[in-house]
Amino acid sequence: MPPTGEERIRELTARMLRKRLYVVLSKGVATPDEIGAVLPEHLEYMIGLERKGALFASGPLSAVPGGPAGDGLTILRAADLEEARAIAETDPFVKRGLRNFDIREWTLMEGSFGVRVHFSDQSLAIE
DSSP states (O other): OOOOHHHHHHHHHTTSOOEEEEEEEEEEOSOHHHHHHHHHHHHHHHHHHHHHTOEEEEEEEEEETTEEEEEEEEEEOOSSHHHHHHHHHTSHHHHTTSEEEEEEEEEEOSOOOOEEEETTTTEEEEO
């Protein structure tokens, strides 16, 4: 007898990653010039999070293809929602009132990425 829908779902998801992360969707509420003036401080903050291991991925969202909007998406590694919220609230854009945000818990189940290492020039490419 073929497996039921629930049984099949259990089979398909049994080995999935189930990594709990937090997605921060930031909405720009300032002019591009106001955002640009704080951008270096924001980038330094994000690089610091990356180096601490708290930042999984982050980057701007476009309103139109290739056009900046002041919005962003950040995925954080945090112990819980409160820690993720504290990290998001410390972003210089948020502290200065240039962005507000919504935060959600996200469970990473499936996907992939690749890394290519070039020995000749000691570089790498993420695919």
